[in-house]
Amino acid sequence: MTTHLPILQVIIPLLAAPFCIFLRIPRLVGIFAILVSAAAFLVSCGLLQQVITAGTISYKLGGWPAPWGIEYRIDILNVYLLLLVSAMSTIVLVAAQTSIKKELPEDRHVFFYTSFLLCLTGLLGILATADAFNVFVFLEISALSTYTMIALGTDRRALTASYQYLIMGTIGATFIIIGVGLMYMMTGTLNMYDLAERLPEVNTSRTVLSAFGFFIVGVCLKLALFPLHLWLPNAYAFAPSIATAFLAATATKVAVYLLIRLVFSIFGIEFVVTVLPMQEIFMVLGLAGIFAASVSAIYQLNIKRLFAYSSVAQIGYMILGLAIGTKLGLVATLVHMFNHALMKAAVFLAIGGAVYRIHSAQLIHFAGLGRKMPLTMAAIVIGGLSLIGVPLTVGFVSKWYLVLALLENGWWPVAILVLMSSLLAVMYVWRTVEWIYFTPPRINIDDVTEAPLSQLIPIWILVLANIYFGLNTSLTVGLSKMAAESLYGIFGGVL
Amino acid sequence: MSDLFAVVMLSGIYSLISASLFLDLDAVDVAFTEASVGAGISTLLMLASLKLVSRYQKKTRYKPILAFFVVVTTGAMLIYGTLDMPHFGTADAPVHTHVAPRYLNESMGEIGVPNVVTSVLASYRGYDTLGETLVIFTAGIGVMALLMVSKQTKQESKKLIPADMQQQIILRIVAKMMIPLILMFALYVQFHGDYGPGGGFQAGVIFAAGIILYTMLFGLSTSQEVFKATTIELFTAAGVLLYGGVGVVCMLLGGNFLDYDFLKHDPVHGQHLGILLVELGVGITVASVMMIIFFKFTWRTVKHKYKK
Amino acid sequence: MALSAEMMLILTMVVPLIAVGGIAAAHKYPNLREAVTITASLILIYLVSSLYGITKAGGVVSVQGAELFSDLALSFRIEPLGMIFSLVAGYLWLVTTIYAIGYMRGHHEKNQTRFYCCFAIAISSAMGIAYADNLFTLFIFYEVLTLSTYPLVTHAGTKEAKNGGRVYLGILLSTSVIFLLLGIISTWYVTGTLDFRAGGIFGEEHRKAAAILLPLFIFGIGKAAIMPFHRWLPSAMVAPTPVSALLHAVAVVKAGVFTVLKVCTYTFGIDLLVSLPTRDFLLYLGCASIILASLVAMRKDNLKARLAYSTVSQLSYITVGALLATGSGALGGAMHIATHAFGKITLFFCAGAIMVASHKTEISQMKGLGKHMPITMTAFFIGSLSIIGLPPCGGTWSKWYLMVGAADTGKWLVMAVLMVSSLLNIAYLLPIPLKAFLSEDGVEKDRSFQLKEAPLPCLIALCFTAFGCLVLFFYPQPLYEIARAFLEASGNYVR
Amino acid sequence: MNILGLYNYWIVVVLMLIGFYIVIAHENLIKKLVGLSIFQTSVFFFYISMGKITGATAPILDEKYELYSNPLPHVLILTAIVVGIATTALGLALVVRIQEAYGSIEERDIQEQDAHDQLECQLEAYGPSSMEISDEQEQDE
Amino acid sequence: MELVLDIISWIFLVTGCFFCLTGAVGLLRFPDFFSRIHAASITDTLGAGLILIGLMFQSGGWGLVMPKLVLILLFSLLASTTASHAIAKAALKSGLKPEVSSADEPSEGESSSKL
Incomplete structure (x- = not known):
């Protein structure tokens, strides 16, 4: 049974999603979804165990060997993210039981859970596969289910947000498929590792260059890197809080994984660094993203949009880590991916809890909630502190490694800019803290009580994880270091 | 324009x-x-x-x-x-020399299906097609979630007989003749996929087109008696489950996921059976999703008419 | 009790946190809540003094904490300078609590529970800073102190309080994140270790790096309020008086200068410091801030603002002492921490008492107040004498050694600055008590109700701290002993 | 370097640009979807023309022929067509819902109505009187 | 025998193409919607029919291809005629009147084709 773990990881949610349609009763579907996601989490733990003991696992789908059939190849990097995505989906699903009651009409709950499971399948599928075209198919599955989940939001602007995301997402996916086509044309194969062997001979040709260009633009569109991030704020702001929490924690991370896989496993860091000035481009775009998004986050009225812009800024940090191009830079990116998922899931779930009670995500309606919902608001504050990078929280760890990597690479002015950008984070987090604690209530919140227990537990699991992984970084940093070794091992990295 | x-x-x-x-x-x-x-x-x-x-x-x-x-x-x-x-149509382009030759040369031996596209679609890269069926299923779920119609609108609309389609006598008679043939052609395409162009997708779409023609001409409520929306929803899920189920059965019989060799004692027969079942799964899903999408759109028009 | 020294050290930090729990639990019964705080402070005093007894007897107490990062750990060690700071913080916590009870009741402030909780957290983080054995642990508690004092500054919740809080947090966080964190990470990158070691961790080969890092550290420690980054101190005057007392005398400011002294002696090392080119520039910047702050203080009519600017100048005394890089300079600085604490806290208690009793805040209104508030005014007189550095109060010794230190290095400009600033101190401090006692007019005519002394708890606290100033002058031996032990520990010769 | 052999790719590029232009320039939501499908169809042409060998026949194994075109691009494109129709179907459902919610499917009208909602909640947040007291508040559209 | 079949199929194919051509020209030149729909349906029925018959001769022998072509012929005749009928009926219902010999009564000519 254990030999089938890689495919079980994706098949369990894949077959569970259509099965939800048979179950019909919303409550039953909800619990079924949690069980499925928990099973996926257990499988990824099993995979972690196997990969650590036996190294990279390869699974031939349909029994056909690699370049002909589709192959699943799981190494440290995949398992690290599989663990993250399945854990996040389990926690968010636990909070979903009560949260979507207030945000979705009763008859749409079954479809919401089905779309959620399909999105989970898509993300897990992208993470596990080693076939370039298979990535496109599962990318499309996760994208379509994301459009549905966003469009289920209560506000009418959710529809336009979902439509805009559909257009930009499809353009991104089509760019990716053009990239895959160009690579296929020059090498004749679709398997990532086969590509990695055959690309060096042809990588001087202009077709491979434009293939790399298209792939990068497609992935950056999915990643919401700075100039291509226009769809993210609206999509996260008007989607149901549960969808926002799940997407913020996982969707962009999977896109970053794709970028890492492309830059390090398929094209190799030498090609990326020498042929195109990718280091400078990523560094400039990352910094621009950080500053522009943080500044616009300060002026937001809707609290979800505020933290959505902060997500765009945090992605800028990850891209900056990649731009450094050294092993430590990659470790900084991987650590920040894990940490950012924790932070954002905690904050958005807490906001979901508040929206559950006051039915609005406007910042001014949060005034004075500090006294009425102490635990939920404390979660937002701690999440905010973690975003800033205050010691004892997870954010500090990723900021520490990022600055260390920057210094090691001699980019000390960039290090100063990164530290100054965390000041912008201070401004927009403290704006929320001022509204929540130090301003008298704008709407009557006398009868508002604490968020329901079924939401408080996941929120506080995430908050405690935020602090625990801030103190004991053996899991996150350990795994990231091993992943970085494995990625650099293949190509004897620049360092 | x-x-x-x-x-x-x-x-x-x-x-x-x-x-x-x-x-x-x-x-x-x-x-x-x-x-x-x-x-x-x-x-x-x-x-x-x-x-x-x-x-x-x-x-x-x-x-x-x-x-x-x-x-x-x-x-x-x-x-x-x-x-x-590489120039258009040149035979020595890397695309033709690296992976493709094996499909053309060995597929007859390994899978025994003349139409190589179907053999690659269903067996070599069968997992892609499973993903693709899931994409269609996701689109179906999305449209169902977005264009929900409450129960009572469905009841009221039963009384509403589509007046404009009444006197289309010629159309209705020709349709009565054409629809059974369309459905039969769809089944032909479904099971002929191994030998000529055809397969699950095309069959599903043609089948759905037949049913949609029937719905357009004879009215939504009449066609709902035959194809109740709730059962069609179940069918969208059934197709994907059938496809995935075949894969799981292969796992239980000892092979990898979607490895049809283990379905029957003789690998080639196993491949035939596997491809047949898988194409059927795809056909069911595609047909029911297209039908459901059309029904949801027509319910919306009925809802507008009913509200006015 | 059979508590081992290590246990006591941990307890000093844990006891205030337990007190926080107790205060939060007892928020419905004010008396029980106050009792919890007082017992906690008594326990803390007992712990600190017993630790003092052990270290005086030559025992080395050190605790290796949790392994946070790859090889960075939370580790604590008691060394003499830390002992001074924790003694000051411990004793003054008790006194300030007593004073706060009187003040808060007299002024019937709202949400006092939050006040006491944050106060206790601040004290525990102060203990953490005092005993930190490496820059990393110190930075963690430094940030916790900033965050825990923010709610105290914006206690009133009015617009001014919020603006004050913004400036307070903005400057403190920005200096600590941009300069201090960058400095710490760069030291970690350059030297590979962050521990406080006698003679400093920067060897000769890191001279150029040390030269760059010195200004980073000095400007980074925003709490030491060097001139360009002193704005947060006057803007924090918006807070109630016990908080200003905490800020100025007990925790925040003391933490700042304590860190400056520790960094200069233990990270850079006195002998390396002498030869650093950037040291002179910082030295003259310190002198400039002494003079400028005193001049501004003279112009301020509001009593609390004047005291705030006087603190800015007094702090620069200690920074200058540290940067003089001679034995007696550091000795003077260490002693000045204690003497300035007692002196300044007395002045603030008097200011608070005047405010509670006569609702007067401007100095010009305080003519002839001495007849009605004799005890407060005499305590004010003693406090100002200690700040100025005249014989009957402790301030003389520390200023004396600072003067000797300046003489040792032969920098006559620094000596001149010390002289002139003492004169300026006289100019802006002495007129207040003299006017209060000697001039007649201005008090009876416009006051309708009968002027009375401040509430009893405030008076007790006042007298205790005033008495403390006198004790420090007549019996300075223990303070002198610790300061000398600090010099030996930090590996310099003592003249 | 006889570049004439590359004419098929240029047709693909022209089609791609047309589709891309429609998606970006036109304001009508349905037209955007049509542009998107044109953009995707051009990708199909790109893949299929990649797999064609002059003088070869369709990849259906038969004794009479030996030279066959490459079947792999055909499989990939079958998937891509289905993905394209799935996206179009979902897009159309969204367009229908947008029409019901906003009463129009022109991007310009939708943006005006959104800006109007944004202004409302801004007035509610800071109130007309206190508009100038709080720090400057430009729209972030 | 081969040659005869080829010649006959060629004759059918050429006439079929000729009809398609006339249909196309008719589609462009005719002033009114209904006459244009008439021209279009010519290409559908006659043109396609003749080409199909020509192909039958090409198919060689009574194998599998011949019945398929016959079926296609039947279906296309059935379907295309119904389609043009449906379009014409829909146009008529939506208020588009055919242009009746505008030469003698110029007055009521406004109803002509707008589409």
Whole structure:
């Protein structure tokens, strides 16, 4: 049974999603979804165990060997993210039981859970596969289910947000498929590792260059890197809080994984660094993203949009880590991916809890909630502190490694800019803290009580994880270091 | 081009012409799918949605400069990319030398299906097709979630008999003759996929087209007696489960996921059975999803009529 | 009790946190809540003094904490300078609590529970800073102190309080994140270790790096309020008086200068410091801030603002002492921490008492107040004497050694500055008590109700701290002993 | 370097640009979807023309022929067509819902109505009187 | 025998193409919607029919291809005629009147084709 773990990881949610349609009763579907996601989490733990003991696992789908059939190849990097995505989906699903009651009409709950499971399948599928075209198919599955989940939001602007995301997402996916086509044309194969062997001979040709260009633009569109991030704020702001929490924690991370896989496993860091000035481009775009998004986050009225812009800024940090191009830079990116998922899931779930009670995500309606919902608001504050990078929280760890990597690479002015950008984070987090604690209530919140227990537990699991992984970084940093070794091992990295 | 009706019809013609062009490029399966899906269903869905949306586009000034700039840069990148490409139709391009020869040479021995595209589609890269069925299922779920219609609108609309379709005598008689043939042709395409162009997708779409023709002519409520929306929803899920189930059965019998060799004692027979079942799963899903999408769009028009 | 020294050290930090729990639990019964705080402070005093007894007897107490990062750990060690700071913080916590009870009741402030909780957290983080054994642990508690004092500054919740809080947090966080964190990470990158070691961790080969890092550290420690980054101190005057007392005398400011002294002696090392080119520039910047702050203080009519600017100048005394890089300079600085604490806290208690009793805040209104508030005014007189550095109060010794230190290095400009600033101190401090006692007019006519002394708890606290100033002058031996032990520990010769 | 052999890719590029232009420039939501499908169809042409060998026949194994075109691009494109129709179907459902919610499917009208909602909640947040007291508040559209 | 079949199929194919051509020209030149729909349906029925018959001769022998072509012929005749009928009926219902010999009564000519 254990030999089938890689495919079980994706098949369990894949077959569970259509099965939800048979179950019909919303409550039953909800619990079924949690069980499925928990099973996926257990499988990824099993995979972690196997990969650590036996190294990279390869699974031939349909029994056909690699370049002909589709192959699943799981190494440290995949398992690290599989663990993250399945854990996040389990926690968010636990909070979903009560949260979507207030945000979705009763008859749409079954479809919401089905779309959620399909999105989970898509993300897990992208993470596990080693076939370039298979990535496109599962990318499309996760994208379509994301459009549905966003469009289920209560506000009418959710529809336009979902439509805009559909257009930009499809353009991104089509760019990716053009990239895959160009690579296929020059090498004749679709398997990532086969590509990695055959690309060096042809990588001087202009077709491979434009293939790399298209792939990068497609992935950056999915990643919401700075100039291509226009769809993210609206999509996260008007989607149901549960969808926002799940997407913020996982969707962009999977896109970053794709970028890492492309830059390090398929094209190799030498090609990326020498042929195109990718280091400078990523560094400039990352910094621009950080500053522009943080500044616009300060002026937001809707609290979800505020933290959505902060997500765009945090992605800028990850891209900056990649731009450094050294092993430590990659470790900084991987650590920040894990940490950012924790932070954002905690904050958005807490906001979901508040929206559950006051039915609005406007910042001014949060005034004075500090006294009425102490635990939920404390979660937002701690999440905010973690975003800033205050010691004892997870954010500090990723900021520490990022600055260390920057210094090691001699980019000390960039290090100063990164530290100054965390000041912008201070401004927009403290704006929320001022509204929540130090301003008298704008709407009557006398009868508002604490968020329901079924939401408080996941929120506080995430908050405690935020602090625990801030103190004991053996899991996150350990795994990231091993992943970085494995990625650099293949190509004897620049360092 | 302010009349959207013309835009939709032209896009239908565009798909038809591209289907014929695919045929010329030896891509028979793709031509069949493009004709049935591109020209058929997508034009149909656009016309159905046009019924709900204002038909004439307001003459608004659009912003050409930004668009022009972005398009030109992408075009430049593309043209730049095409310079080193292997020439059109050359036999020694890497694409034909690395992975493809094995499909052409060994597929007869390993899978025994003359149509290599079906063998690659269902067996070598069977997992891609499972993913693709899931994409169709996701789209179905999305449309179902977005265009929900409450129970009571369904009850009220039963009393509503579509007046305009009553006197279309000629159409109804011809349709009565045509629909059974369409459905039979769909089944033919479904099971003929191994030997000639055809397969799950095309069959599903043709089957759905037949049913949609019936619904359009004889009214939604009459066709609901035959194809109740709730059962069709179950069928969308059944197709994907069938496909996945075949894969799981292969796992239980000892092979990897979707490895049909283990289905029967003799691997080639196993492949045949596997491909047959898998194509059936795809056919069911595609047919039921297309039907459900059309039903949801028509429910919306009924809902509007009922509200007025 | 059979508590081992290590246990006591941990307890000093844990006891205030337990007190926080107790205060939060007892928020419905004010008396029980106050009792919890007082018992906690008594326990803390007992712990600190017993630790003092052990270290005086030559025992080395050190605790290796949790392994946070790859090889960075939370580790604590008691060394003499830390002992001074924790003694000051411990004793003054008790006194300030007593004073706060009187003040808060007299002024019937709202949400007092939050006040006491944040106060206790601040004290625990102060203990953490005192005993930190490496820059990393110190930075963590430094940030916790900033965050825990923010709610105290914006206690009133009015617009001014919020603006004050913004400036307070903005400057403190920005200096600590941009300069201090960058400095710490760069030291970690350059030297590979962050521990406080006698003679400093920067060897000769890191001279150039040390030269760059010195200004980073000095400007980074925003709490030491060097001139360009002193704005947060006057803007924090918006807070109630016990908080200003905490800020100025007990925790925040003391933490700042304590860190400056520790960094200069233990990270850079006195002998390396002498030869650093950037040291002179910082030295003259310190002198400039002494003079400028005193001049501004003279112009301020509001009593609390004047005291705030006087603190800015007094702090620069200690920074200058540290940067003089001679034995007696550091000795003077260490002693000045204690003497300035007692002196300044007395002045603030008097200011608070005047405010509670007579609702007067401007100095010009305080003519002839001495007749009605004799005890407060005499305590004010003693406090100002200690700040100025005249014989009957402790300030003389520390200023004396600072003067000797300046003489040792032969920098006559620094000596001149010390002289002139003492004169300026006289100019802006002495007139207040003299006017209060000697001039007649201005008090009876416009006061309708009968002027009375401040509430009893405030008076007790006042007298205790005033008495403390006198004790420090007549019996400075223990303070002198610890300061000398600090010099030996930090590996310099003592003249 | 006889570049004439590359004419098929240029047709693909022209089609791609047309589709891309429609998606970006036109304001009508349905037209955007049509542009998107044209953009995707051009990708299909790109893949299929990649797999064609002059003088070869369709990849259906038969004794009479030996030279066959490459079947792999055909499989990939079958998937891509289905993905395209799935996206179009979902897009059309969204367009129908947008028409019901906003009463129009022109991007310009939708943006005006959104800006109007944004202004409302801004007034509610800071109130007309206190508009100038709080720090400057430009729209972030 | 081969030659005879080829010649006959060629004759059919050429006439079929000729009809398609006339249909296309008719489609462009005719002033009114209903006459244009008539021209279009010519290409559908006659043109396609003749080409199909020509192909039958090409198919060679009574194998599998011949019945398929016959079926296609039947279906296309059935379907295309119904389609043009449906379009004409829909146009009539939506208020488009055919242009009746505008030569003698110029007055009521406004109803002519607008589409």
